[in-house]
Amino acid sequence: MTAEMKQTAGRSPGESWHDILARSKVRAPDFMWEDSHQNLGSEPLATDRYTSDEFFRAERERMWPNVWQFAARDEELQNPGDFVVYENVGRSYLLVRQQDGSVRAFHNVCLHRGRKLRSESGTANEFQCPFHGFSWHLDGTLKNIPCRWDFPHLKDETMMLPEASVASWQGYIFVRENADGPSLEEYLHPLPDHFSEWRNDQCSTAMWVGKVIDANWKTVAEAFMEAWHSLVTHPQFLWFLGDANTKYDIYGDHVNRALTPAGVLSPHLEGQGYTEQDVAEYFLKYNGRNAAADGFTVPPGQSARVALAEYYRQVFGAEHRRDYTDVSDGELLDALVYNVFPNFSPWGGFMPTICYRWRPWPDQNRTLMEVRILVRVPEGEPVPPAPAMHMLSPDEPWSSFTGWGFLGEVFDQDMANLPFVHEGLKASKNNQIQLGNYQEMRIRQLHHTLDKYLNK
Ligand code: FES
Ligand SMILES: [Fe+2]
Numbered sequence: 001m002t003a004e005m006k007q008t009a010g011r012s013p014g015e016s017w018h019d020i021l022a023r024s025k026v027r028a029p030d031f032m033w034e035d036s037h038q039n040l041g042s043e044p045l046a047t048d049r050y051t052s053d054e055f056f057r058a059e060r061e062r063m064w065p066n067v068w069q070f071a072a073r074d075e076e077l078q079n080p081g082d083f084v085v086y087e088n089v090g091r092s093y094l095l096v097r098q099q100d101g102s103v104r105a106f107h108n109v110c111l112h113r114g115r116k117l118r119s120e121s122g123t124a125n126e127f128q129c130p131f132h133g134f135s136w137h138l139d140g141t142l143k144n145i146p147c148r149w150d151f152p153h154l155k156d157e158t159m160m161l162p163e164a165s166v167a168s169w170q171g172y173i174f175v176r177e178n179a180d181g182p183s184l185e186e187y188l189h190p191l192p193d194h195f196s197e198w199r200n201d202q203c204s205t206a207m208w209v210g211k212v213i214d215a216n217w218k219t220v221a222e223a224f225m226e227a228w229h230s231l232v233t234h235p236q237f238l239w240f241l242g243d244a245n246t247k248y249d250i251y252g253d254h255v256n257r258a259l260t261p262a263g264v265l266s267p268h269l270e271g272q273g274y275t276e277q278d279v280a281e282y283f284l285k286y287n288g289r290n291a292a293a294d295g296f297t298v299p300p301g302q303s304a305r306v307a308l309a310e311y312y313r314q315v316f317g318a319e320h321r322r323d324y325t326d327v328s329d330g331e332l333l334d335a336l337v338y339n340v341f342p343n344f345s346p347w348g349g350f351m352p353t354i355c356y357r358w359r360p361w362p363d364q365n366r367t368l369m370e371v372r373i374l375v376r377v378p379e380g381e382p383v384p385p386a387p388a389m390h391m392l393s394p395d396e397p398w399s400s401f402t403g404w405g406f407l408g409e410v411f412d413q414d415m416a417n418l419p420f421v422h423e424g425l426k427a428s429k430n431n432q433i434q435l436g437n438y439q440e441m442r443i444r445q446l447h448h449t450l451d452k453y454l455n456k
Contacts, residue, residue: 011438012228014267017247017259021330025306028328031194032259032336036249040444044432047425049447050216056364060089063342063453065177068187070344070357071095073372074171075204075386076121077103081138084121086175088359092116093164093175094127096138103168105175106140106161121388127161136161170200172346191255191338198331198348203374205386206352209401210370212394213415215422217367218446221343221358223414223421225442227260227335231268233413238266239274239282240304241335248441253341253449256442257348260335262287263305279304283333288407289351289373290315309333316350321378324350339442341449350376354407365422371411373404 021028049055071086077097084095085108092108094117108117110129117127117136126143128135135143142159145151165176167184169192174184185192213220223229230243237243242261250256265279276298283304284296290312298307309329316332317324324332327350336348345356353374361368370389377383390401398415399408425433435444 011247012244012267014270015242015245017242017245017261020242020245020261020264020305021328023303023306024309024329026326026328028330029197031190032328032330034249035247036251037441038250038445040250040441040448042435042437044434045447047428047431047433049450050219050422050425051364053364056360058454059360059450062456063450064089064091066181066453066456067342068167068174068176068184068340070172070340071105071175072103072173073205073374073386074168074173074201075383077173078383078385079123081123081125083118083124085118090362091177094118094161095166095173095175096124096140098139103166103173104140105164105166106136107164110134111159111161112145170195171203172200172344187254188340189255190251191340194257194338195346195348197327198350198353200346200353200374203353203376204383205372206375206384207373207401207404208370208387208389209372209392209398209404210368210389211392211396211398211415212361213367213369214365214419215367216364216425217343217358217360219421219425220367220369220418221339221345221356222443222446223418224337224345224356225256225258225339225446226436226439227258228436228439229417230266233417234410236282236286238269240264240279240287242266244268246439248438250441250445253445253452255338255340256445257336257338258442259330260337261305261330262333262335263303263308263329276302276304276307280308283308286406288405288410289354305329305333312351316376319378320350320376321380322376339446341446352376369415371398371407373407 018033069088072084072095076084080097080099082097086093086095093105094108095103095105097103110117112132112134115129115131117129126135126137133146137143140161140163142156165179167174169184169188227243227246230237240263242264244267246258246260248258263283265274280296280298298304309332312332313324331349334349337345338348339345343358347354355372355374357370359368398411401408
């Protein structure tokens with residue numbers, strides 16, 4: 001590593017992520033230790049990347065058709081004939097479970113006069129257009145044209161619904177409009193290696209909440225790509241989260257991560273008299289991913305982190321019917337937040353998993369943000385079907401959704417900033433924003449990769 005790169009990859013002062021990992025009684029896997037930095041420069045970003053019609057059009061034409069987009073989870077379409085309507089930047093797809101168990105994605109547009117074939121996800125034996133009744137089989141081949149005598153010019157072979165590329169990884173189904181490009185496996189590298197034990201294919205969507213935010217899709221995504229806004233935006237995190245100990249990594253063009261240790265006091269609160277018992281209690285109360293345990297006590301001489309990890313070894317072991325003896329503390333506790341370019345973010349580890357997706361809704365000024373909670377399905381039990389997305393109205397706070405503890409309040413804290421970020425970007429005098437070299441390197445990578453697509 002050159003001196004310049006070292007400086008670019010400088011991290012917050014104080015204890016490192018590695019120092020904290022080293023205290024686990026079970027050694028964390030190598031990929032949790034490894035650093036993956038790259039110097040992508042320190043140039044400011046132009047605000048019109050978030051606000052202009054032209055930039056949005058360029059994204060729509062040159063980026064979105066060429067990337068793998070997370071479109072559905074397996075548990076949304078479990079049986080042949082189940083289908084999901086997935087829409088983004090002007091395209092609409094029908095993802096359809098086939099008789100052989102595979103999933104295919106068709107453009108959800110009638111080839112007669114253009115009506116969308118379906119407006120909501122569901123189950124079907126065929127796709128008959130509600131306008132004049134042209135119909136297609138589940139495999140996209142033409143089934144019937146009413147008043148066929150009037151369409152002698154249409155041949156069955158050329159009336160197949162246009163199809164997009166589909167690929168799956170650990171229960172996540174992706175579509176790509178254009179056929180050319182890297183395979184999903186190449187695109188996700190090295191994420192599948194990192195998740196090989198975390199097995200999101202053994203998880204199922206338990207909660208799914210969405211809301212339209214008045215900000216650009218990148219602004220919303222970027223609010224979840226660094227932990228250091230906790231200092232001001234989520235002060236309650238400081239009692240149990242090592243915000244400033246976070247390790248950031250970028251991998252190639254499409255994958256990055258932030259690893260934030262939990263069950264430790266934030267370096268910002270050091271020396272203020274908080275005890276290990278305080279840290280554990282705050283974690284259990286406010287972490288938002290697992291219900292609080294009354295009467296939890298950190299044994300004398302133990303750290304909150306070690307005690308909490310041991311607690312979750314037992315709790316998750318019983319819940320998931322799995323032996324967690326050989327699993328490291330960090331995999332049981334920490335915020336292991338991965339991003340896949342451009343808009344998909346699955347969390348790793350064995351806690352109930354959070355998964356984000358962001359889509360322009362419908363343009364550069366609004367975003368549909370979706371949050372899913374995936375829970376592990378105990379060995380031998382059937383995978384429950386996914387609930388429908390609970391769409392919050394513009395006036396409903398995230399905390400109005402019940403069942404996810406303190407998480408709703410956390411999202412309300414995040415979202416309170418974002419419409420004002422968008423307004424500020426439009427009002428900016430110098431038309432540029434700045435990024436920290438280390439803590440905001442994931443945001444830098446997103447723009448760097450975006451430019452590669454736009455300039456192809
Ligand atoms: S638009 Fe679909 S059948 Fe006419
Ligand atoms: Fe946040």
